[in-house]
Amino acid sequence: xxxxxxxxxxxxxxxxxxxxxxxxxxxxxxxxxxxxxxxxxxxxxxxxxxxxxxxxxxxxxxxxxxxxxxxxxxxxxxxxxxxxxxxxxxxxxxxxxxxxxxxxxxxxxxxxxxxxxxxxxxxxxxxxxxxxxxxxxxxxxxxxxxxxxxxxxxxxxxxxxxxxxxxxxxxxxxxxxxxxxxxxxxxxxxxxxxxxxxxxxxxxxxxxxxxxxxxxxxxxxxxxxxxxxxxxxxxxxxxxxxxxxxxxxxxxxxxxxxxxxxxxxxxxxxxxxxxxxxxxxxxxxxxxxxxxxxxxxxxxxxxxx
Ligand SMILES: [Zn+2]
Numbered sequence: 001x002x003x004x005x006x007x008x009x010x011x012x013x014x015x016x017x018x019x020x021x022x023x024x025x026x027x028x029x030x031x032x033x034x035x036x037x038x039x040x041x042x043x044x045x046x047x048x049x050x051x052x053x054x055x056x057x058x059x060x061x062x063x064x065x066x067x068x069x070x071x072x073x074x075x076x077x078x079x080x081x082x083x084x085x086x087x088x089x090x091x092x093x094x095x096x097x098x099x100x101x102x103x104x105x106x107x108x109x110x111x112x113x114x115x116x117x118x119x120x121x122x123x124x125x126x127x128x129x130x131x132x133x134x135x136x137x138x139x140x141x142x143x144x145x146x147x148x149x150x151x152x153x154x155x156x157x158x159x160x161x162x163x164x165x166x167x168x169x170x171x172x173x174x175x176x177x178x179x180x181x182x183x184x185x186x187x188x189x190x191x192x193x194x195x196x197x198x199x200x201x202x203x204x205x206x207x208x209x210x211x212x213x214x215x216x217x218x219x220x221x222x223x224x225x226x227x228x229x230x231x232x233x234x235x236x237x238x239x240x241x242x243x244x245x246x247x248x249x250x251x252x253x254x255x256x257x258x259x260x261x262x263x264x265x266x267x268x269x270x271x272x273x274x275x276x277x278x279x280x281x282x283x284x285x286x287x288x289x290x291x292x293x294x295x296x297x298x299x300x301x302x303x304x305x
Contacts, residue, residue: 040058041062041223042056042058042223042256042257042258043255043256043257045257047217047261049176049217050174050175051071051072051150051175051176052069052071052151052170052176052179053068054067054217054219054261055069057086057087058258062222062223062224063082064220064258064260065078065080065110066078066079066080066219067091067098068179070148070150070151070172071174072173074096074097075099076096076097076098076100077151077153078098078100079104079219080102080103080104080110080111080183080221081101081110081114081117082109082110082112083113084117088120098121099124099148100126100127100148101114101117101125101126102127102166103136104128104165104167104181104184104185105162105165105166105183106132106164107184110183110184111132111133111134114136115135117135125137126138127140128164129141129142129164133164140155140166141157142156143156151170151171153170154168154170154171158205159201160185160192160194160205161184161185161193161195162184162195162196162197163196165183165184166183167180167182168180169181169216177263178215179217179219180219180264182218182221186220187220187222187224187228188218188220188249188262188267189229189231189242189267189270189271190229190232190271191271191273191298193302194298199291199292199298202298203291203294206273206274206294209274210268212264213264214263214268215265216264217264218260218261218263219260219261220260223258223259225259225260226259227304228271229245229249229270230246230304231300231304233246234304235284236275236278236280236281236284238280239269239280241266241269241270245270272284272297273294276293276297277290281293281297285297
């Protein structure tokens with residue numbers, strides 16, 4: 001199923017990706033973001049690439065929401081509304097005009113701010129794919145493409161964590177690396193619980209992610225990388241990519257820096273949920289059937305402390 005991407009090639013891309021990751025990290029460090037106020041779990045960091053910039057906004061205990069700005073036009077979109085106070089402050093401070101808000105799923109820590117946004121910023125289009133989300137002005141469809149400035153938002157219906165969950169795959173006009181906003185479907189080193197879905201559905205989602213460009217940057221909805229990688233270490237104790245990434249993540253968190261984004265090709269080297277075809281992961285599950293392996297990984301992860 002994943003034979004398109006041989007392991008030798010994966011390793012090559014992974015090495016290249018590590019370098020790219022370091023470059024972004026260096027850039028983030030060079031920009032010296034102000035120390036996070038005590039209430040924020042992480043510093044606010046900008047991730048730039050040709051054509052667009054993603055601002056990582058920490059919210060609540062370990063949520064992330066994001067602001068994406070198309071550099072040629074200034075068109076700006078939010079992903080999830082976890083903390084409107086911080087969002088509104090940031091828009092003001094950075095002199096940004098918000099045009100869109102994309103909501104990944106209906107859980108309160110992602111969608112809780114829609115009513116207040118609609119009241120205070122009535123011109124902002126609120127896009128989502130679940131009827132349980134309030135004040136939606138545009139109901140997105142699977143594979144729908146929306147043009148925002150020169151960026152293209154591809155809406156991916158990813159039912160599993162919730163039935164109406166959407167991920168947003170964003171390509172920038174300048175042809176730089178795309179970004180994938182995964183909400184609670186995929187996290188760095190792990191994935192979200194299958195609250196309203198099945199292992200079959202998660203296998204189908206993983207297949208879809210695998211067809212995206214390998215240099216896609218993945219922005220998940222929570223800071224839970226260290227716990228995810230500790231579990232990944234139990235699954236694959238011999239996988240040096242897991243231990244290296246865990247050490248890196250621990251350093252990031254010591255400095256209150258966010259761990260997202262990762263690259264899709266990095267995830268393929270350390271995230272067990274994207275490695276269900278790997279013999280060591282199959283060995284951990286005691287089976288080679290992808291749906292059973294996925295079921296087993298999720299069950300063990302749910303029980304993992
Ligand atoms: Zn959720």
